[in-house]
Structures are given as structure tokens and as C-alpha cells.
Amino acid sequence: MNLNLKQTNKLSSRIRTAREHAGFTQKELADRVGISQTAVHKLECGRSRSSRRTVAIAMTCGVDPVWLETGQGDMVTGGGASLAMSMSPYHNEPVGALAEQAETYRVEETESPSRVPLISWEEAVNWGKSLISPRVSNWVSAIHRINPLVFALKVSGDSMEIEFTEGDILLVDPTKKPLHKQYVVVGLAGEDKCTFKQLIIDGGQRYLKPLNPRYPIIAIDEKTMFCGVVVAKFKEF
Structure with a gap:
């Protein structure tokens, strides 16, 4: 897409053009990014x-x-795809590219607690893949400085007990490349919502391991979609 150079030769014009392209008001963009409308x-x-x-x-x-x-x-x-379009580490590793992009343009961590969008496990399947982001109505505060691309999920079920229990809040970073024994959020083929498990890498094989032994280990295939690495957990009262 080529735009008039006079229209986009300033950062201010490009931000306005990007916002209008997505169909957001200034307040909607501010809420999604975690800054004030005044800042936008x-x-x-x-x-x-x-x-x-x-x-x-x-x-x-x-x-x-x-x-x-x-x-x-x-x-x-x-063709309209953003860097977040496909985040599977098993296909061309765009996660690393996304992380490099953030580093190249010096995405600084906030000095004060960050507002992180709390989304559903269903929303996590397509988080960041659409040109139009879903509306976020729930937010949580992260005590530590945090990557602005991080999102939050609330644990449901008992497949990851005893380390993770119902109601725990997970902070998930989609820019991190998953490593052996890290906790990852993934979308499985045929499922309409994400799940999170411990990643096990054994030779050339990758598996998703629930911490609760009552649940089976899941083999990762080419249709498994990586959504992020769990970087923190906490509980709200």
C-alpha cells in the first residue's frame, strides 16, 4: 500500500493514518495500547x-x-498481514523477528505499573492476528515494568495444578521464543480456544505436558499455533 508521502512524512501523521486504518478513535487506541487518550x-x-x-x-x-x-x-x-499474523515458532520463527523488531525500535518498559489487557482463552487464539483488534473491557495491573505487547489470561481448570490453580492470572509475552520446560500458551488444531502447558523438547520432538498427571501429554504438530510464553503469574483477591 503506497500512501501520499506528504501525508506520512511525520510520525504524527503516520500514527493518525494507522489509527484511522484500524477504525479506532483516539480513546480506543489509547485503551488498547495502555496509554492515555491525551498521549495519543x-x-x-x-x-x-x-x-x-x-x-x-x-x-x-x-x-x-x-x-x-x-x-x-x-x-x-x-498482503495485509502484520508481524503478529503467525506466531508459531515451528514455522519460519516470526516470533524472533517480532522480538528483534521491538528491540530495534527500543520498545522501553514502563516505569510504573502497566495496564495489561485481560482476554479470554477464545480471544487468545486470534490475538494480534487481525487487522482490527478485539475490544478489551478488562485490564490487570502488572507491578513490574513489562513489554507492551504482553496480555493476560485467567487460569481455569486443574490441568496445571499444583503450580497453577483456578483463578491465577498469567502474563503472556508473544515476543519470546519458547524454550524447553517453559510454560507456553498455544492454539491446537480444531480447538476454538487456547490452552497452556509446559513445553517439553526431546530431540526433534516437541510435546505439551500438563503438570497434573491425570491429563495426557500432547504431541505438537505443524498445525499447533504458538501464542506466547508465560512470564509471570499472580492471584487477584
């Missing part, structure tokens, strides 16, 4: 000339982070 307004008016949330804004609006930050390239690449 200042960015679009040119009163703020940079933002630590550039990559998060790009991913939320479904545009290319390189274009949003620099104005170079197309606003939407790959």
Missing part, C-alpha cells in the same frame, strides 16, 4: 515526537512497525 492526541498533533509504544501501536493497528517508526516501506505488508 499529543502524538497525532506532533507535540510528542517519539513514543516508547510505537511497536505496540503498530501491532494494535495492524500496520508495519518499520513504516510507523520511519516512514519507510509499505504501511501494510504481506
Whole structure:
């Protein structure tokens, strides 16, 4: 997609163009990214000339982070697909590319507690893959500084007891490449919602292991979709 250069030669214009492309109001974009509406307004008016949330804004609006930050390239690449379109570490490893993108454009962690979108396990299947992000009505606060792309899930069921119990809040980072024995959130073929298990890598084989021995181990195949690595858990009272 090629846009008029005069329209997009400033970060402020590109942010406005990206927001309008996604169909968001300033408040809706602010809520999704975890900043104030005033901050979005200042960015679009040119009163703020940079933002630590550039990559998060790009991913939320479904545009290319390189274009949003620099104005170079197309606003939407790959026939409309964003970097978050496919996050499976078993297919071309775009997770690493996403992490490198965030590092390249210096996505800084917030100094104060971050607002993290609390989504459903059904929403997690398609989180970040659509050009139009789902509306977020629930948020949790992360005590520590955190990657702006992180989302939260609430544990249900007992397949991961005793380490994880019903009602625990998980913080999930979609930019991290999963490693052996880490806890991962994945979408399984034929399922309309995500699950989370411990990743086991044994030679060339990968498995999803529930911590509760009453549940079976699941073999990972080419249709398994990686959604993120669990980086923290806490409980709300």
C-alpha cells in the first residue's frame, strides 16, 4: 500500500493514518495500547515526537512497525498481514523477528505499573492476528515494568495444578521464543480456544505436558499455533 508521502512524512501523521486504518478513535487506541487518550492526541498533533509504544501501536493497528517508526516501506505488508499474523515458532520463527523488531525500535518498559489487557482463552487464539483488534473491557495491573505487547489470561481448570490453580492470572509475552520446560500458551488444531502447558523438547520432538498427571501429554504438530510464553503469574483477591 503506497500512501501520499506528504501525508506520512511525520510520525504524527503516520500514527493518525494507522489509527484511522484500524477504525479506532483516539480513546480506543489509547485503551488498547495502555496509554492515555491525551498521549495519543499529543502524538497525532506532533507535540510528542517519539513514543516508547510505537511497536505496540503498530501491532494494535495492524500496520508495519518499520513504516510507523520511519516512514519507510509499505504501511501494510504481506498482503495485509502484520508481524503478529503467525506466531508459531515451528514455522519460519516470526516470533524472533517480532522480538528483534521491538528491540530495534527500543520498545522501553514502563516505569510504573502497566495496564495489561485481560482476554479470554477464545480471544487468545486470534490475538494480534487481525487487522482490527478485539475490544478489551478488562485490564490487570502488572507491578513490574513489562513489554507492551504482553496480555493476560485467567487460569481455569486443574490441568496445571499444583503450580497453577483456578483463578491465577498469567502474563503472556508473544515476543519470546519458547524454550524447553517453559510454560507456553498455544492454539491446537480444531480447538476454538487456547490452552497452556509446559513445553517439553526431546530431540526433534516437541510435546505439551500438563503438570497434573491425570491429563495426557500432547504431541505438537505443524498445525499447533504458538501464542506466547508465560512470564509471570499472580492471584487477584
